[in-house]
Amino acid sequence: MAQLTRVLSSEWTKIKTVRSTVWTLALTFLTTVVIGVLFCLLVRYLIPAGERGVFDPTFTSFGGISMGQLAVICFGVLVVTSEYSSGMIRASLSAVPQRGLLMGAKTLVGVGAALAVGLVTAFVSFFLGQLVLGSELNTSIGEPGVLRAVIGAGVYLALMAALSMGVAWLLRSPMLSFGILIPLFFLVSGILGMIPRARDVAQFLPDQAGSTIMAVGDMGEFGGIDRAYGPWGGLLIMVLWVAAALAAGYATLKSRDA
DSSP states (O other): OHHHHHHHHHHHHHHHHOHHHHHHHHHHHHHHHHHHHHHHHHHHHTSOGGGSOSOOHHHHTTTTHHHHHHHHHHHHHHHHHHHHHHTHHHHHHHHOOOHHHHHHHHHHHHHHHHHHHHHHHHHHHHHHHHHHHOTTTOOOTTSTTHHHHHHHHHHHHHHHHHHHHHHHHHHOOHHHHHHHHHHIIIIIHHHHHHSGGGHHHHTTSHHHHHGGGGOOSOOTTBTTBOOSSOHHHHHHHHHHHHHHHHHHHHHHHHHSOO
16 A cells, blocks of 8 residues: 555656646646637627527537647646656656556546546536526526536546547557547547448547537437437446556556566
């Protein structure tokens, strides 16, 4: 137990003293909140009521989360790969030869930091978004499903960080990790979601499945796709993706030299 505490403390020190990880978490908050507020302004003043479709004020306040997840992906990748880039991973493995302990501590600290920032981001985005939407469009935190959606937004960001860390452990390179994750979530997922014949597959990608936890109301036609699952089912699918990525990362860490 004492060793775990020391390793956790060491990993926390690494995260808070590296500028890139601190800045990526700050950007997660800023981009999500600012773009979310701008999106709510757009909906309120520029989009006529008849063109809003099925309007979800809670999900609307998270209009910036797609950009916020870019920053949190960068955070997850950099938490892992910064040690490989600098060569510090050799010193870390010498100090903590139990590779499972090292990976578990780094993942726990990284995901914990992302969850804390994600929850703050989600609540600030929600309350500012509802303020901007105004009394005619907004909702309250006490309405059915709203609190679940807000907390779910924070959990979604933390899971995206965990997924990115798993991929980074697997590839051990920031360029390779970014080269897979960013196109996947910002190009491939969106394109597949717009192709009728590919939608049935696209809905099971981690970002599309996980994002359903942020919506309130009928999930049968979320994002223009007939979903085969509800918000909790979507979150479970994303958790399975995260578990698979971390398992693959652990297998790589255990079998390869630094």
